[in-house]
Amino acid sequence: MNFLNRALDLIDEGVIIVNKEGMIKVYNHVAQDIFGLSLHSGRTHKGGQIKDGDIVILVDNLLGGDDGGLQPADLNLIGIPSSGVKTGDAIVAIGAKGEKLGSGKAKWIDMNGPVQSGLILKKKIKGVELEGRIDFVKRCLTIKVGDDRFDYDYLWCAGHMVILDKDSLEIKFYQSKGYTARAEELKNILYGCSYAGKGKDLKPVKIINRHISNLHTSSFIINELLEVAKGKQAQVTSMESSLNGIPVRCSIYPIEENKEIQGAMLKILDITELSELRSISMEGGSDHSDRDYSELKQIQDKAFRSIICESSVMHETIRMAKLTSETNSTILLQGESGTGKGLFAEAIHQASARRKNSFVYVNCASIPENLLESELFGHEKGSFTGAFYQKIGKFEIADKGTIFLDEIGDVPFSLQAKLLHVLQSKCFSRVGGINDIKIDVRVIAASNKNLRKLMEAGNFREDLFYRLNVFPISIPPLRERKQDIYYLMKSMLPVLCDKCHKNIEHISEEFTEAMYHYDWPGNVRELENILERAITLSQGRTLFKTSLPDYIFHTDKIKPAQGDKENLVEILHLSSMKEILSEAEKSAILKALEVCGGKKKEAYQLLGIGKTNFFNKYKEIEKVRNNEP
Structure with a gap:
């Protein structure tokens, strides 16, 4: 691990690695610099405490x-x-x-x-x-x-x-x-708490083998890191967010050993861009209302920057979300799995007046029913078997901030009454407790289920539904915002190439068209998975449709371009992997020659293969074309 630490200190991005339990195993120098944990530069002062008269x-x-x-x-x-x-x-x-x-x-x-x-x-x-x-x-x-x-x-x-x-x-x-x-x-x-010293000769902050939550406040990113470390599929790629108040771009990757998840890595890029912030000074004649509007718009634009949007339906969804960020109203995000409800929830929080306080993420479907009440509201010591200590619940942690209740439709009916009480009175008691705890928290709930139908079926409280449904926002599925597909792929491409150790520079028109005609039941999450697969299988620097899985084409909605229909049918009816690979190579070579105007040197460079290999394959193609033996 010492060699790994030294190697990671050489890269120009922050890297944090945690194990399954969330304990920090790697925290490189760049990450320490980003979050101010490297105190060996700047003015020196000793550690100590404030004294009367200071x-x-x-x-x-x-x-x-x-x-x-x-x-x-x-x-x-x-x-x-x-x-x-x-x-x-x-x-x-x-x-x-x-x-x-x-x-x-x-x-x-x-x-x-x-x-x-x-x-x-x-x-x-x-x-x-x-x-x-x-x-x-x-x-x-x-x-x-x-x-x-x-x-x-x-x-x-x-x-x-x-x-x-x-x-x-x-x-x-x-x-x-x-x-x-x-x-x-x-x-x-x-109030007299001790502070650490600063300067070159002073002891650094202890980081390794501390829990990640001891150094970073709860947020969507930190919670995703912990979930991926436990085996959840990674979903955060090049996401712009805020950690400890510092704007960053993050990606999360699982750490595997012997085909088992052993932890997760968080890769961080500081995007503070102070020069941009300092450029927002207004013209001398601007009035206060202009400045108010301009600064509010800047805050909102930064908060929603991670949501890729070109389609009109998505623009309208973001407009509604920005409006809600200016209030303390409860929000209900509805949409299919993989549409980005978590992204919207954190963006609303970051655009709100609560942005410097906690954003606490809770997946109600992933917590066992008998533990969910304790997770949300905490418990007192001795309140049940195994309660050896007092536990602070998620609502209490989110005080003055925002709590995001994902998959709210999975909250058991028996717990819904207590949840309603919190929304109405802004107070609750811990499990086994007798004292009311007052909180000031903004609730954002989300579900991929139809809560109204659950309510009508008697599986969701009517009063809770209407309390949550103050400001509903429906996030459109990817099939209803297909104008965004190309821009989503362009946004994901650099991160996935880095992950797959590939150098893909172009996305072909035929690849984009195939992606456009697919129905996307898994939405943006499925798009990312398919794109990663295509990058992994690609042999050159351009993505072609031959790197897509067969099921992309097996849909009633697929409408290949007229010139591609014959090739598509050919590929789908080949009988062996050898034939499929041969046809894929042929299509890639011919497409590369088309892109490069027939220039063979540029074509094999574009494909990233050797000259001899290229010409051998090209000769085979020419033989078939000329019916040569």
Whole structure:
């Protein structure tokens, strides 16, 4: 494994590998850099804790967002009265830990009010100029201590803080990427939790053999990684998402040994693109409503970028989903298996005001009926046989965020009443518990079953159906959005080529047409599987229909182009694998010559085969054409 670790450190993408239990076995240097777990660069400070009298400069563009749940009353800790400050405000504050109320200084603005370009606060202590600043246009939090400057770029929201020693005013702590994984959110630090040191000579964060959930908050990507590690088919390829608040492009692959799944690998590319974010400054004459609309549109476009869309029906579906993201309404996503309900759920979350809080994925069909209640709502120690400890449920984890209940139609009837109670009252009790737990959570449910028919058959509660059906969104099957097929294939091609170690550069017209005429009962998931198979079987740099499975053509809906009908019938009626392969080679060579205008050198280079091999096969084709023995 040491050799593997060294090899993975040489590539320019982040790589995380977990075993079946979700324990981290590989976490390469690039991944550590992306998530701020490599603290051997930048300014050095020792580990420690905040002490009474220490100076605090705090900058937070969304109070209660990505700061550990900081509340207005927590500002009292640094001598700042909380009167007038609300959760969700942007705030800049300078104070001292444990000092009397009123001794600190703060400025804040209501983020639901008119948009402002920035917020700044300055204060001089013992002759040293201190400054906190929020630049809403550049998405940057800045703290200055004399000539020292500490910037923190953010995408959605973030909390930033610098702590100075009360006597020397030396830097004791400054915030940096990776604070979620290190449990160094602002609230934790202000309440005296220990923080790690930074600098070249300091001990790195322990990563290997920790559970992935200890370093990364629950999300669709992390949950998919854990499911694939247990044997689920991988579905995440080149998906744009957010991990620990950092925008990334992800792919997940199973790790096999002796034909058994032993774990899974998450490959990550940082797509923060700060230069793009900094380019969103408006023209000087733009009014606030223009800026509001523009920034909202940018957030939504980024959130839905991973959903490939060219067809009008899909454009309308995304438009409806974007509208729902602006509200807290319960959403019911309906669609066949493989249509991308999980993608839509996370996109809605990432486009919403809850985007910096947890997105918790629950597949209700994959959890045994007798364990589902405990999984959703948690349980108290001793509440049933085997309950040796208290368990926090998924709803509690999703507090202030979004919970995605996939396959909601599989929730047993006996549990539906409790689920309805949560939706109505926003509170519940753990299994074996007596105290109500209040939560603020947005529910997105999904099903590939017709819930109305289940309700009419008496298998789904009517009151729960109407509570879930506040804002239904129907995701169209692939056969109703065939304009998207080519663009989906182009999007998947680089990732699948990388996975299959192939270099496919082109998709032929005949291949695309065959894919277009197929009915796609398995939707986008099936499209990806067939494309991967075709790439694996392809011998050149272009995909032809000969690499497709036979059943693609065995459908009433297949309508080959007139010039291809004869070849298609020929292939379908061959009697041996040898004949099939021979015909496939012939079709590939003739197609390559057609594409290359008859130039044989370009044709065999395009096919990726040797010159001698190409000409031998070409001579055989010519013999058949000329009826030579």
